[in-house]
Amino acid sequence: MPTPDPFLRNLWYYALPSSALKTGKLVGKLLLGEPVVFARGDDGGVFALRDVCPHRGMPLSYGRMQAGQVECCYHGWRFNSGGACTCIPSLTGQERVEPENIRVRSYHVRESQGGIWIFMDDPKGRAEVVPPLPVVPDIPAGQAPAICEVMTFPCHIDHAVMGLMDPAHGPFVHQSWWWRSRHSIHEKSKPFGPSHLGFTMRRHRPSKNSFGYKILGGVPETEISFQLPGVRIEHIRAGKRVVGNLTCVTPISETETEITHSIYVNDGWLRLLSPLVRIFTKRFLGQDRDVVVMQQDGLKYEKNLMLIRDADTQARWYQQIKNEFARAQDESRPFVNPVKETVLRWRS
Numbered sequence: 572m573p574t575p576d577p578f579l580r581n582l583w584y585y586a587l588p589s590s591a592l593k594t595g596k597l598v599g600k601l602l603l604g605e606p607v608v609f610a611r612g613d614d615g616g617v618f619a620l621r622d623v624c625p626h627r628g629m630p631l632s633y634g635r636m637q638a639g640q641v642e643c644c645y646h647g648w649r650f651n652s653g654g655a656c657t658c659i660p661s662l663t664g665q666e667r668v669e670p671e672n673i674r675v676r677s678y679h680v681r682e683s684q685g686g687i688w689i690f691m692d693d694p695k696g697r698a699e700v701v702p703p704l705p706v707v708p709d710i711p712a713g714q715a716p717a718i719c720e721v722m723t724f725p726c727h728i729d730h731a732v733m734g735l736m737d738p739a740h741g742p743f744v745h746q747s748w749w750w751r752s753r754h755s756i757h758e759k760s761k762p763f764g765p766s767h768l769g770f771t772m773r774r775h776r777p778s779k780n781s782f783g784y785k786i787l788g789g790v791p792e793t794e795i796s797f798q799l800p801g802v803r804i805e806h807i808r809a810g811k812r813v814v815g816n817l818t819c820v821t822p823i824s825e826t827e828t829e830i831t832h833s834i835y836v837n838d839g840w841l842r843l844l845s846p847l848v849r850i851f852t853k854r855f856l857g858q859d860r861d862v863v864v865m866q867q868d869g870l871k872y873e874k875n876l877m878l879i880r881d882a883d884t885q886a887r888w889y890q891q892i893k894n895e896f897a898r899a900q901d902e903s904r905p906f907v908n909p910v911k912e913t914v915l916r917w918r919s
Contacts, residue, residue: 577825578603578728579896580693582768582800583707585819585831588719589685592617597641599632601823603691607678608632610652612639618652619689621676625656631675653677681707685715686817686833693900708798711806712815716833717845722856723829726863728822730870731830732801732889734859735818739882739919744858758918763885765910768896769798770888774806797885799896813837832856882917 584602586609592598598609599622606622608631622630624643634644640657642649648670649658654677656670679690688707724731734740742756762773774794791809801820807813815835822828832852836842878887891909899906 576693578691578822579800579893579900580691581900582691583681583688583705584691584800584821585802586619586680586687586689586821588716588721588831588833589682589687590719592687595636597632597634597636599630602689603822604824605691605694606630607689608641609680609687610636610641612636612652614639616652617680617682617687619678619680620650620652620654623675624648625673625675648673650675679704683707684710684713684835685719686819686831708802708804708817710804710815710817710833710835712813712837713835715835716817717836717842718834718849718852719831720833720849720852720856721829721831722853722860723823723827724860724863725826725867726828727825728801728820728828729889729893730863730866731820731828733876733886734863735801735803735820735830736797736885736889737882738885739917740862741919744862745855756918758916760914760916762912762914763910764912765908766796767798768906768908769796769802769892770885770908770910771796797889799892811838812841814841830856830859882915882919884915 586602586607587598587600592609592611594611594615595613596611600607600609607619608622609617609619611617613636620631620641622632624631624645626643626648627645629643629645631641631643631650634642636642637649640649640651642658647658647660648656651657654675656673656675659668659670659673662668662670676694679692681688681690690704738759761775763770764773765771772795774792777791777793791807793805793807795803795805797803803816803818805814805816807816813836817831817833817835819831819833820828821831834845834848834852878890880887888910895909896906
C-alpha cells in the first residue's frame, strides 16, 4: 500500500526571495522532501529542475550554468529549462544514445514581486493540472519587498501554519513595549468570510493594543487573508500609506519548515525605517521559532491537538480547508470552501 503524500499538491509554494538567485547561478533547495535546483539564465529568466543528474545521481546544484543551461559537475551533461538533456560530452556517435530522450523533472516557476514561486504538482500524476495554472498571490504596496526575512522552524508545516494564524499567543509569546503585554488582553470581535482557498478577516481597525500599527499615523485599517498551502497576506492602509505583509510557510521536509516574511511599502518614509523594522521582524519570528522548538518536546508524546472554539477557530478552519482540498483532488472535483461568513470573538 503506497504511503500517502504528507503535503498538499497542485499549489504554488514560495520557494526563495529573488535576491537569493543571482544571474548565471544555481541554488539547490529541498522542498516538500524533493531536491530542486533553481537556475537564473543570463537573460534573467528563472527555471527549476529536479536536483539529481540521472546519469550518476550527482546533485545538479553542484554544477554551473553554461550557455543558459545547467551543466553537471561530474561528466558535463547539460539540461535545458524544460529538463531535456542537450549534451553528453563523452559520446562519440557510436553509442546509439539520443541525449534529448533523457530528461529530469522540470517545475513550473513564477517570479513575482521579488519572490520566486514553484508549482508543486503531483509526482504520481494522480490529479492532472489543466492549463492555465492558477495565479500566484498578489501583494499590495509595491513590486519588491523593503524587508525579507527567512527562518527555519523545526516542525511540520501544520504547526507552523497554526501558529501563524493564532491570535491568542501574542500577549504571552510576543511580549514587548511595541506590540503586546500580558496586561493588554481584552475581548475582540472580527468579521470573517471565505476567500480563495482559505478565509479573510474583513477590513477593520486594528485592536487598541496593537501599538506597532501606530507608526503609520492616521487611522489604519487592515485586512488579513489566508490561503493554502500556507500564505498569509495583510493589507494595511492608513491614508495614502499602504503596507503589505506577506508571510509564507513552505515545508522543507516533514520535520522542517521555512518561514519567509516580506514587507512591502508604498512610501519612501516608511522604507527609511526598514533597518529598525528588520530588527523587530527578526525578533518576532525568533520568538515564534523558540515556542515551536519547545513545543516539539511535548509533541513527542502527544500527537493529538485540542483545538477549542475560540481563537482556535482559524486553526480548525485550516484543517477543514486542507482536508477538503485533498479530497477534492482525489475525487477530481472542484474545491468547496467550508468556511462561512461569521464573526469570531476571543480574548487576546
